[in-house]
Amino acid sequence: MSQQKTCPHCGAQLPEAASFCPHCARSVNQRQELRPPRRLPRRVLRGALLVLVLGALAAAAWSYTRPKIYDNGAAEVIYTDSDGSYQLLLNHFGDRFQPMADYAEEVEEGTTSNKPSRLFINHMETGVNAKEVFLRKVEAINVELLRGGDSPEPWQYTQPQITEYDPEAASRSILTYTDRSGDMELRWNIRMKNGDTIRLYQRMALGVVPTRHFYPEDVPMNTTEELQALVDEINETVTSDVIVYIHLPAVTYEGSLLLEERSMNLIGSENPDGSRTTFTGTLQATAQKGYICKFQSLSFTGDGEGVGVSASARINFSDCQFAGWRTGVLCYGNSWVNIKNSVFEDNTVGFHFNSTSNNRSDHMYSGNLFQRNGTAVLLESVPGDQALYFEGTRFSRNGVDIDNRCGHEVSIAAAIFE
Missing domain, CATH: 2.160.20 (Pectate Lyase C-like)
Structure with a gap:
């Protein structure tokens, strides 16, 4: 049995579907006060939009100017700055336009050999040797062995140097190895004054000649x-x-x-x-x-x-x-x-x-x-x-x-x- 509905104002009994009390004539439905939406001042909206725009611009500027790492695992990198684009590459021989990432070398049994790893730098648009211009932008250059340092007779290398005997090369490192040195992977690390890093790689598969x-x-x-x-x-x-x-x-x-x-x-x-x-x-x-x-x-x-x-x-x-x-x-x-x-x-x-x-x-x-x-x-x-x-x-x-x-x-x- 359902409970009898009463007026919330006078307490009189009400018909089940009543919306008004027949005794006090007041509405028995609760009403919710409606308030108009509050509007933000235009200057506040403009300020918020300006903050968002400035934040986006700052993020884009940070992304563009922050130091970058150029590393594609190869012997060639194209580097671009405000002065233009440069081709940096490694080659064991004298060809300053042809990158040489992988090379197969044969060494005699029981002998020691050496081979240079040469860095060349060319201006992309003109093909001119750009070593002097580019090296002024460089903070430091070094090389390191990623493979070949733990063989029975490990590979040896010199840190890069400029030499008059390689006038076309921006720098070179001399690699020394024997018939027991195994395969090698060498990485050049070039740190720019603006914080950028360029990495170049050379790999050599070593065979032994009878x-x-x-x-x-x-x-x-x-x-x-x-x-x-x-x-x-x-x-x-x-x-x-x-x-x-x-x-x-x-x-x-x-x-x-x-x-x-x-x-x-x-x-x-x-x-x-x-x-x-x-x-x-x-x-x-x-x-x-x-x-x-x-x-x-x-x-x-x-x-x-x-x-x-x-x-x-x-x-x-x-x-x-x-x-x-x-x-x-x-x-x-x-x-x-x-x-x-x-x-x-x-x-x-x-x-x-x-x-x-x-x-x-x-x-x-x-x-x-x-x-x-x-x-x-x-x-x-x-x-x-x-x-x-x-x-x-x-x-x-x-x-x-x-x-x-x-x-x-x-x-x-x-x-x-x-």
């Missing part, structure tokens, strides 16, 4: 005929992916020797009386297969005619002597010849460079002696545009020290002229 050594105690090589027979046998039986060393006795080889097909390394020796491995005939090297030939501790003695070494192969000479030739060393065709710590004397032409090779290697011709030659160095054709450096090389009593017919860039600031 070697074979031939000694006079094991193989006949006391005459030119025996040596030529050994060279021919090696050409037939040893593949070009194996590095070959022939350790020569301190004898004199008369007549010409031909090294063709594959590269070989000739290592001379010396007797207690000072006599050493000597060739009196032309050594012709035409090998195109394999690695760079190394000729070390050899003497080439002529009679005023002919060519001591005629090379269309790639050869590095060290501690060698060339005397009494019409041309001591001729570099031609698809070759590149490098010479260090060697002597050229009494030749009509000491070193004749006439190559069109794209296989450029070492540009340092340091520690040599050129004396009493008609022309010490004749540059007829030198590929590429990187300078040749004659650091510590002495030129003494030559008719002409350097005949630079092709106008190739040569650095003689550290050479000695007597």
Whole structure:
């Protein structure tokens, strides 16, 4: 049974659906007072809107001006500031426009090698080398190993430096490694004065190249005929992916020797009386297969005619002597010849460079002696545009020290002229 409805004012009983009391004539429904909405002053609204706009602008300005990190895991970064856009890249060689992130290197068993990691900086719009302009914006540069530091013989590296021997590079670090160093990953960190950070990466996969050594105690090589027979046998039986060393006795080889097909390394020796491995005939090297030939501790003695070494192969000479030739060393065709710590004397032409090779290697011709030659160095054709450096090389009593017919860039600031 429902409860009887009563008037909230007089207490009289009311019909169930009544909205007014029949006794006191007052409404029995409760009314809620309605109030008009309160309006904020316009100046308050404008102030709030201004605060929101200023906050958004401040956030955008902070986002735009705060220090940034440029890191794409590669060997190249495009960096832009108020002066324009710059291309920063790493390359092991001399190409300042081509980034080189990944490189496969082969090292001989039981040897130590080194390779530079070079930083290049170019202006994007003009392609001009921008290293000097950009380096003024830089606070610091360093490198660090991300991989290769915990191998049996860890990679070693120098902190980046500017050097006159790499005039195109903004900086370079020298990497040193052995056949037991394993793979490597290197990171360059460039901290800008405005707080930005640029990171560049290089990775190297290291392979080990097998070697074979031939000694006079094991193989006949006391005459030119025996040596030529050994060279021919090696050409037939040893593949070009194996590095070959022939350790020569301190004898004199008369007549010409031909090294063709594959590269070989000739290592001379010396007797207690000072006599050493000597060739009196032309050594012709035409090998195109394999690695760079190394000729070390050899003497080439002529009679005023002919060519001591005629090379269309790639050869590095060290501690060698060339005397009494019409041309001591001729570099031609698809070759590149490098010479260090060697002597050229009494030749009509000491070193004749006439190559069109794209296989450029070492540009340092340091520690040599050129004396009493008609022309010490004749540059007829030198590929590429990187300078040749004659650091510590002495030129003494030559008719002409350097005949630079092709106008190739040569650095003689550290050479000695007597």
